[in-house]
Amino acid sequence: MKEALVRLDALMNRLIEADQSGSGIDPLPIASELGQIRQLLAEAPAVVRARGGQKHFRCEACGTISHGEAEPERCPTCGGRKFFAADIEQPFVESGAG
Numbered sequence: 001m002k003e004a005l006v007r008l009d010a011l012m013n014r015l016i017e018a019d020q021s022g023s024g025i026d027p028l029p030i031a032s033e034l035g036q037i038r039q040l041l042a043e044a045p046a047v048v049r050a051r052g053g054q055k056h057f058r059c060e061a062c063g064t065i066s067h068g069e070a071e072p073e074r075c076p077t078c079g080g081r082k083f084f085a086a087d088i089e090q091p092f093v094e095s096g097a098g
Contacts, residue, residue, distance in 0.1 A: 055071075
């Protein structure tokens with residue numbers, strides 16, 4: 001998952017640079033890179049199951065959800081250290097006024 005996020009950040013930076021500099025960018029390599037990133041994300045585990053844990057914590061860096069009675073010290077997927085409470089019972093998140 002971490003590799004996909006790094007590649008996605010690099011691709012976004014390339015697109016921003018191309019936009020700001022006015023240089024043309026070939027859409028086919030961009031589409032190919034996005035396809036590869038999508039595959040990495042599809043193959044990455046999104047939920048790490050815990051034994052009897054009741055709380056859910058989402059890693060801020062990669063989005064992996066860990067379960068347990070307390071927030072983990074490190075993300076089991078990417079090693080991140082920042083988490084926020086995740087409500088996995090509510091699969092859809094409302095974005096507010098729109």
